[in-house]
Amino acid sequence: MKWKFDSQHILKSKITWAVVAELLILLVCLIIRPEFFEISYQESTGMLYGSIIDILNRSSEITIIALGMTLVIALAGTDLSVGAVVALSGAIGLKLMRWDMSEYPTAGNYSVTPLIWVFLVALGICFLFGCFNGLMVSRFGLQPIIATLVLMVAGRGVAQIITNGRQMTTNFAPFKFISQGSVLFLPMPIIITAVIFILMVLLTRKTSFGMFVEAVGINPRASRVSGLRSSLIIFSAYAITGLLAGISGLIYASRIGQNDSNNAGINYEMDAILAVVIGGTSMSGGKFSLAGTVMGSIIIRTIITFVYYFGVAAEAIMAFKALIVLVVIVLQAEPVREFISKRRKARKTAIRGELHG
Amino acid sequence: MPDKRILEMKGIEIQFPGVKALDKVDFDLIAGEVHALLGENGAGKSTLIKCLTGVHHMDAGKIIYDGKEITPTSPQAAINMGISTVFQEINLCQNLTVAENIFVGRLPMKRRHRIDWKGINNRASELLKRFNIHIDVTRPLDYFSTGIQQMVSIARAVDIKAKILILDEPTSSLDENEVERLFDVVRELKKSGMGIIFITHFLDQAFVISDRLTVLRNGRLVGDFYARNISKIELVRQMIGKDMEQIFALKRPTVAADATNMLDVESLGIASKVADVSFTLKTGELIGFAGLLGSGRTETAEMIFGVTRAEHGTIKIHDREVRIHSPLDAINQQMAFCPEDRKRDGIIGDLSVRENISLVVQSRRGIFNPMSIKEQAELADQYIQLLGIATPDAEKKVGELSGGNQQKVILARWMATQPDLLILDEPTRGIDVGAKAEIQRLMLKMCAEGVSVIFISSELDEILRCANRVIVMRDRCKAGELPGESSRQEDILHVIAEGTATGEEA
Ligand SMILES: Nc1ncnc2c1ncn2[C@@H]1O[C@H](COP(=O)(O)OP(=O)(O)OP(=O)(O)O)[C@@H](O)[C@H]1O
Ligand SMILES: [Mg+2]
Numbered sequence: 099m100k101w102k103f104d105s106q107h108i109l110k111s112k113i114t115w116a117v118v119a120e121l122l123i124l125l126v127c128l129i130i131r132p133e134f135f136e137i138s139y140q141e142s143t144g145m146l147y148g149s150i151i152d153i154l155n156r157s158s159e160i161t162i163i164a165l166g167m168t169l170v171i172a173l174a175g176t177d178l179s180v181g182a183v184v185a186l187s188g189a190i191g192l193k194l195m196r197w198d199m200s201e202y203p204t205a206g207n208y209s210v211t212p213l214i215w216v217f218l219v220a221l222g223i224c225f226l227f228g229c230f231n232g233l234m235v236s237r238f239g240l241q242p243i244i245a246t247l248v249l250m251v252a253g254r255g256v257a258q259i260i261t262n263g264r265q266m267t268t269n270f271a272p273f274k275f276i277s278q279g280s281v282l283f284l285p286m287p288i289i290i291t292a293v294i295f296i297l298m299v300l301l302t303r304k305t306s307f308g309m310f311v312e313a314v315g316i317n318p319r320a321s322r323v324s325g326l327r328s329s330l331i332i333f334s335a336y337a338i339t340g341l342l343a344g345i346s347g348l349i350y351a352s353r354i355g356q357n358d359s360n361n362a363g364i365n366y367e368m369d370a371i372l373a374v375v376i377g378g379t380s381m382s383g384g385k386f387s388l389a390g391t392v393m394g395s396i397i398i399r400t401i402i403t404f405v406y407y408f409g410v411a412a413e414a415i416m417a418f419k420a421l422i423v424l425v426v427i428v429l430q431a432e433p434v435r436e437f438i439s440k441r442r443k444a445r446k447t448a449i450r451g452e453l454h455g
Numbered sequence: 456m457p458d459k460r461i462l463e464m465k466g467i468e469i470q471f472p473g474v475k476a477l478d479k480v481d482f483d484l485i486a487g488e489v490h491a492l493l494g495e496n497g498a499g500k501s502t503l504i505k506c507l508t509g510v511h512h513m514d515a516g517k518i519i520y521d522g523k524e525i526t527p528t529s530p531q532a533a534i535n536m537g538i539s540t541v542f543q544e545i546n547l548c549q550n551l552t553v554a555e556n557i558f559v560g561r562l563p564m565k566r567r568h569r570i571d572w573k574g575i576n577n578r579a580s581e582l583l584k585r586f587n588i589h590i591d592v593t594r595p596l597d598y599f600s601t602g603i604q605q606m607v608s609i610a611r612a613v614d615i616k617a618k619i620l621i622l623d624e625p626t627s628s629l630d631e632n633e634v635e636r637l638f639d640v641v642r643e644l645k646k647s648g649m650g651i652i653f654i655t656h657f658l659d660q661a662f663v664i665s666d667r668l669t670v671l672r673n674g675r676l677v678g679d680f681y682a683r684n685i686s687k688i689e690l691v692r693q694m695i696g697k698d699m700e701q702i703f704a705l706k707r708p709t710v711a712a713d714a715t716n717m718l719d720v721e722s723l724g725i726a727s728k729v730a731d732v733s734f735t736l737k738t739g740e741l742i743g744f745a746g747l748l749g750s751g752r753t754e755t756a757e758m759i760f761g762v763t764r765a766e767h768g769t770i771k772i773h774d775r776e777v778r779i780h781s782p783l784d785a786i787n788q789q790m791a792f793c794p795e796d797r798k799r800d801g802i803i804g805d806l807s808v809r810e811n812i813s814l815v816v817q818s819r820r821g822i823f824n825p826m827s828i829k830e831q832a833e834l835a836d837q838y839i840q841l842l843g844i845a846t847p848d849a850e851k852k853v854g855e856l857s858g859g860n861q862q863k864v865i866l867a868r869w870m871a872t873q874p875d876l877l878i879l880d881e882p883t884r885g886i887d888v889g890a891k892a893e894i895q896r897l898m899l900k901m902c903a904e905g906v907s908v909i910f911i912s913s914e915l916d917e918i919l920r921c922a923n924r925v926i927v928m929r930d931r932c933k934a935g936e937l938p939g940e941s942s943r944q945e946d947i948l949h950v951i952a953e954g955t956a957t958g959e960e961a
Contacts, residue, residue: 306817306825309810317803323762323794324868325786325818384805 115429116377116393123400127407134407145280149403151288157399158287159184161392162346163366164373165298166339168391171374172315173332174383175235175242180343180370182253183224184363187347189257190220192266192357195273207269216273221344227253228340232333246336250367257359267356277352287349291392294342298388308386311335315383369398372419376426398422459486461618461650462507467516469502471855473847476502477513478674484619484650489641491661491682492654494671495695495887496859497845500654501543503671504621508533508540521618531560539617541608543624543654543858543885544798549597554579556596557611582610586636601628601796602748606637613640620644621652624858626660627884628795630747630913638664656859656887658687670694695889705895707939708902710740710923716774717907718876720759723768729754730932731768736876736907741898743922743939744911745947751931752911753795756878759909760785760792762800772876786819791874793866795881795911801865804854808846809835811853812867819872838867843893859886866894870901877901878909883917895921915944927951 127134137148163180170177194216195209209216227249234245268274279286302308313321314328321328343366350362375381376397377390401418462484469477477499484490492500505511507518509527518525520536527533530540547556554576562570579592586606596604605628612620622641626634641651641664655661661668662682670677670693677693685693714737722731729751736742744752758765761779769776772788779785785792794800803811813831820826826834835849842863846856853864862885869877879898883891899921902908912918918925922939927950935950 304825305822306820307822309806309814309817310822312806313803313810313814316805317799320800320803321814323760323782323792323800324815325781325783326814327783 113378113387113390113393116390116397119376120393120397120400123397123404127404130408139283143280144283145285146283149407151285153396153399153403154288154291155285156287156403157395158291159346159349160366160369160373160398161291161395162294162342162349163339164370164377164391164395165294165388166335166342167370168374168377168379168386168388169302169311169335170242170339171371171379171381172311172383172386173335174315174381175332175335176246176371176381177231177336177339178243178246178367179227179231179249179253180339180346181363181366182250182257183227183340183343184347184350184366185357185359185361186227186253186257186260187220187224187344188351188357188362189261189359190223191216191273191348191351192268193260194219195268195270196266207271209268209270209273213270213272217348220348221341224344224347225337225341228337228343229333231340232336235336236329236332254359257357261357261359263359265356265358269355273352274355275352277349290345290349294345295388295392302388307331307334312385315386369395369419372423372426373398376422460484461486461521463517463519464503464507465517465519467503467506467518468514469499469506469511470514473851475674477506479516480671480674480676482669482676482679484652486618486650487645487648488667489645489651489653489665491665491668492652492671493656493658493661493668493690493694494677495673495845496863496885496890497673497857498671498887499674500671501623501857502674504540504542504623504652504654508538508621534615534617537616537618538621539612539615539619540621541612541623541625545601545604545608547596547604547608547611550595552593552595553583553590553599553607554592556607557582557592557614561615579610582614583607585640586610586633600749600753602630602633605629606633609637613644617649619650619652621654623654624656624885625653626655626657628748628881633748634660656885656891658690658888662687672696691888694887705892705899705920707921708739708741708899708923710737714738714740717772718759719769719771719774721769721771723755723758723765723770725754725758725763725766728763728931729758732758732928732933733768734926734933734936736909738907739902739905740923741902741908741910741921741939743918743925744909744928745913745915745918745925745951746928746934747951748913749931750928750951752928753880754931755928756792756880756909756911760790760878762792762794783818786815786872789872789875790878791815791869791872791876792878793869793880793882795884797862797865797884802853802861805852807850808839808844808853808856808864809849811864812838812849812871815868815872834871835867838871841870841897842867843890859890862886863890863894870897874906876907876909878911880911881913882910883912883914891917915947919944919947 134149137146137150139146167177167180194211196206197210231246231249234240235242276286276290281289302311310326310331314326314331318328347363351357373394374391376394377387379386379390398419401422402415405415405418460483464482467477467480480499480503482503492503494500502511506513507527509529509532525536533540548559551559557579558575562575576592583590583592588603588606590599590603596607605625609625626637629637645651653661653665665682667679668682668685668690669679672694716735717738718736721733724731732755734742746752757763759770761781761784764780770779771777777788779788809831812835813826816834817826832849839846839849844863844867845860853861856864866882883894886894895917898908898910910918910922919939919942925937925939925942925947926933927935927937927947929951937946937950
């Protein structure tokens with residue numbers, strides 16, 4: 099009886115399916131090419147290398163955004179502007195570091211503005227963009243897709259204006275450190291993601307923010323009657339997401355060593371939404387799982403790495419992603435889930451029947 | 456008339472995680488009879504219906520309909536077979552018009568796949584006229600009150616050509632006139648040979664309309680009785696295993712002579728909704744609000760609690776004027792408000808019983824002062840005990856509880872805040888007799904501890920049993936005020952009908 103209850107619980111848990119999917123993909127890799135799992139240590143950089151590390155490392159830009167997006171989606175919204183904010187963040191960062199670009203057009207190993215200000219200003223502006231989204235949705239009651247579409251379109255424009263449409267490059271070591279450096283043998287992006295993940299878990303589960311987000315996402319009217327400040331809660335979710343997209347944008351800019359208003363963060367909004375949905379948070383709002391989201395992001399990256407690693411044409415990545423979207427959405431659809439649980443039930447009764455009969 | 460069985464359900468069993476909802480239940484229905492299905496909250500009434508309509512799958516048992524064994528797969532399939540249902544929770548689309556709601560899924564077509572909108576609207580208003588409801592059917596449904604919405608869902612079910620009509624607590628939001636009209640229609644349908652299953656907690660109604668009564672308790676069949684052979688007292692004993700006299704021994708609150716004013720409402724109103732309501736409420740006093748649906752009772756409560764903002768008028772608490780612009784303001788003034796429409800304003804279906812009960816206490820404490828899971832669980836368990844909420848544990852999703860138990864969870868949510876002023880809008884809706892008495896007892900006990908209560912109810916007997924004073928609302932304004940002790944139902948009905956009170960004080 100006890101075990102049965104637990105198995106029910108595990109089957110229902112949102113993260114279970116995501117973990118199972120990830121393990122399945124890895125199993126396929128293991129069968130085809132065991133070297134996929136090799137991890138090596140390099141003295142010169144003091145860092146671990148290997149496909150697995152690479153997956154974690156490269157998934158972090160999406161993971162960071164998706165953590166914020168989880169709250170937005172749990173509140174039955176979406177934020178389409180995050181990709182544009184990634185571009186914006188990089189543009190602001192590079193502009194502040196290379197204010198002198200017109201005089202010294204080479205990639206320099208220095209920053210004009212102290213790095214701390216580069217970070218604070220870039221992130222501050224991204225946070226304000228998030229606040230703008232939040233205001234549009236919570237105060238003015240715009241539909242989230244429409245409200246965030248505004249900045250999705252405008253964000254890259256602003257980035258172009260800030261940089262006068264130019265690409266600026268940098269080799270400034272402290273700035274490169276946030277994408278290339280390492281702490282405790284692990285690449286910095288993994289460390290940053292881990293820290294943000296822990297902070298988000300603390301924010302949502304050690305305060306009552308998480309419960310309030312879920313309540314507002316499930317039944318906004320009842321939440322208001324119960325004294326929740328739903329507009330404040332909705333506002334914060336978008337603001338947080340803007341800030342996180344800014345962080346992700348700085349990592350991106352650091353990784354490629356330049357700003358790129360046209361290509362930075364392209365499709366990040368889609369990947370982030372996909373990660374959240376694979377992680378088991380429903381687009382119609384309600385219960386969410388941050389761990390599920392991390393898992394979802396890792397799955398997406400695993401598939402991309404898999405495709406590269408086995409030399410499949412890069413163009414095929416889109417098709418692969420489409421495939422996961424399809425599988426996830428079909429699995430989450432009400433009729434399918436009902437079908438699965440009915441089958442389980444039918445099988446159990448059949449077994450019980452045999453025992454008795 | 457020969458007994459023609461149109462439906463036989465035999466040995467139905469349904470197991471939910473942690474609860475056996477139905478345990479070898481038999482049920483049958485004869486063409487041309489009204490068969491009431493009775494039992495406490497969580498007895499399994501709705502589950503039996505959902506099993507017949509394919510919402511839930513039975514683990515064991517057989518359903519024979521019209522001479523053939525069937526396995527229903529979905530409510531739509533059931534409709535196609537001739538089984539039409541009004542579910543307990545209103546199941547309509549709030550943003551569609553009334554007419555669209557009535558015909559959704561079976562829109563009449565003109566030639567070449569064009570929808571006949573004019574025909575739809577005409578037919579919808581005709582249909583509602585049969586229930587004596589005259590409204591603009593092209594308005595979206597959420598424009599109308601819960602009572603009208605309930606009537607719309609009944610009209611929809613009745614319009615479907617069916618052999619069996621199932622009504623799961625259809626009268627919970629209806630006033631007496633509307634119930635009478637519904638019964639007229641039911642009698643008509645009965646004459647035409649339809650079999651009708653009627654679930655209710657209003658025993659009087661069950662006696663008025665039904666031929667047979669089947670009683671369930673804890674998922675088991677207690678028995679079926681002919682309505683003419685059983686008394687109400689006996690029926691209650693069958694349902695809950697206790698005597699009625701015993702459970703309804705209640706004492707009206709006594710208000711101390713020197714009691715201070717708890718609440719002072721002065722010409723509160725919104726031009727389009729309620730005109731200037733004024734009244735005072737003393738500490739420890741219980742005021743009943745009576746009136747027809749849409750008479751402005753709920754609107755008044757919502758203004759006091761800040762759900763809607765009053766356009767004019769003042770609210771004083773302990774003789775100090777306060778501004779209440781949102782429910783949060785009201786909660787901070789130690790008010791609590793158990794709303795009328797539990798699905799829309801009450802339950803947060805996907806959250807657990809524990810979370811639902813702690814929600815308001817938590818929102819008052821603020822985001823950064825969270826209750827631990829343990830504290831929440833203790834609070835929840837305390838109220839699960841106190842109100843007798845039927846749930847395997849506090850972690851069950853509220854959406855999976857029976858209707859009456861959901862109502863108790865909402866009540867628990869507000870009682871847990873230990874308010875000074877408790878506003879209850881139809882708190883006993885959908886609650887079984889035993890629990891109803893229990894809730895009234897709790898309400899009176901809170902009064903005795905110094906809580907002031909505003910009690911809105913459509914059941915005059917329960918208002919008269921509990922209230923110190925009764926305010927009667929009519930046509931969106933206060934029509935009169937009667938003493939609770941010495942008034943009779945007829946006095947209230949008189950005010951509702953005529954708009955004047957004999958014993959008016961205010
Ligand atoms: N979807 C569900 N999942 C799990 N348990 C359920 C579900 N629906 C009902 N139950 C459980 O089955 C039992 C019977 O519920 P049911 O809704 O049939 O009661 P009811 O007789 O209609 O009560 P009420 O008068 O309160 O509406 C309850 O204990 C309830 O918690
Ligand atoms: Mg029910």
